[in-house]
Amino acid sequence: MKTVFGPVPSRRLGNSLGIDPVPFKTCNWNCVYCQLGRTSPFTLERREYVPRVQILEQLQEAIAALPPGAVDWVTFVGSGETTLHSELGWLINAVKQETELPVAVITNGALLHLPQVRRDLLAADAVLPSLDAASERLYRKINRPHASLRLPQLLQGLRDFRAEYGGQLWVEVMLIKGINDGLRDLQALSAALETISPDEVHLLLPTRPPAEPWVEPASEEALQRAQFLLGRRARIIAETGGAFSLSGDSDVAEALIDILTRHPMREKDLLATLTKWTAEEGAALLGRLQDQGRIQPVSRRGERFWSIAQGRY
Ligand code: SF4
Known part of the structure; x- marks a missing residue:
């Protein structure tokens, strides 16, 4: 890390x-x-x-x-x-x-x-x-x-x-x-x-x-x-309008985990950062990282977020 x-x-x-x-x-x-x-x-x-x-x-x-x-x-x-x-x-x-x-x-x-x-x-x-x-x-x-x-x-x-x-x-x-x-x-x-x-x-x-x-x-x-x-x-202080950028990284999975370690994200915001990926490709990446035990979905107030797997919710 x-x-x-x-x-x-x-x-x-x-x-x-x-x-x-x-x-x-x-x-x-x-x-x-x-x-x-x-x-x-x-x-x-x-x-x-x-x-x-x-x-x-x-x-x-x-x-x-x-x-x-x-x-x-x-x-x-x-x-x-x-x-x-x-x-x-x-x-x-x-x-x-x-x-x-x-x-x-x-x-x-x-x-x-x-x-x-x-x-x-x-x-x-x-x-x-x-x-x-x-x-x-x-x-x-x-x-x-x-x-x-x-x-x-x-x-x-x-x-x-x-x-x-x-x-x-x-x-x-x-x-x-x-x-x-x-x-x-x-x-x-x-x-x-x-x-x-x-x-x-x-x-x-x-x-x-x-x-x-x-x-x-x-x-x-x-x-x-x-x-x-x-x-x-x-x-x-309103939530930032700025977006994380992921698609330029050579290793998107590692960059994603790096961000989620400090900033859990709404699924829709996260998929929006993968600007060069289709929604299906982005969802497949999240599914793969979840299967590997590296990230987890977290539901709050009817919304779905993603965090790293070590987070205790
Ligand atoms: S528990 Fe509170 S003080 Fe500690 S990292 Fe979380 S928000 Fe910050």
């Missing part, structure tokens, strides 16, 4: 060259909306999951192969929690030596109470942590964090990081119908966000297959209400 992937179209970061520094679903949260399924391994351990030099070599190769202007951001993101990689600070600085592209880190923020994690992130141009709840009850219901993690820790970590960090802090809020989209919960979230003072608040919906089948996206009305209550910093 490649650690450096893409570029892929991102909702906020244009064409983003991704760095996925931890193995599939290595995380300290087990979010009900996680598009990659339930967490395993569930861990707090920070270590060098992938050798840092190996990641850097892959990045150098990827940058050398791309035409100028093909990438807008280099983004640490992927199939687990990025800050669990103990060499994240070294890696961010190494990327900045290699390229002038801005660097973003997507993280759940659960380890920001650790001074070393905050130091590791200082060189990034943008950090995107999550905050879906302002009560311990909702934190445990939505994010299902590791038993030793508590909400006050998460909030204090975010506040401390804001005080130390001069880059862009964009807090992500995932809005789930009937769970955290009510008036009182949004007012509590708004008060918590005021104490953090991020540059932006990004409102997201669980549009890809959630780990738990009962998770539904908040309604358009709830989304608008959230934007109003969370104030001038809040932006509604």
Whole structure:
């Protein structure tokens, strides 16, 4: 599995060259909306999951192969929690030596109470942590964090990081119908966000297959209400209109698995990326990969998605 992937179209970061520094679903949260399924391994351990030099070599190769202007951001993101990689600070600085592209880190923020994690992130141009709840009850219901993690820790970590960090802090809020989209919960979230003072608040919906089948996206009305209550910093982030491109790859099956490892896709969107293939040829490829035990269909809200086979739904 490649650690450096893409570029892929991102909702906020244009064409983003991704760095996925931890193995599939290595995380300290087990979010009900996680598009990659339930967490395993569930861990707090920070270590060098992938050798840092190996990641850097892959990045150098990827940058050398791309035409100028093909990438807008280099983004640490992927199939687990990025800050669990103990060499994240070294890696961010190494990327900045290699390229002038801005660097973003997507993280759940659960380890920001650790001074070393905050130091590791200082060189990034943008950090995107999550905050879906302002009560311990909702934190445990939505994010299902590791038993030793508590909400006050998460909030204090975010506040401390804001005080130390001069880059862009964009807090992500995932809005789930009937769970955290009510008036009182949004007012509590708004008060918590005021104490953090991020540059932006990004409102997201669980549009890809959630780990738990009962998770539904908040309604358009709830989304608008959230934007109003969370104030001038809040932006509604629509799902990207950009498409993954597969037909140009020499090994379409491997490219497809690479994408599905981080981004499960609706079947109809997936078949649309195979622009040089007929629908029958695309369906045959999916069937073959399923028979080989490499990908799986996932049904949510009456729609069919595809994910890699390791995903636990
Ligand atoms: S959404 Fe992110 S933080 Fe939540 S379980 Fe999935 S990988 Fe972990």
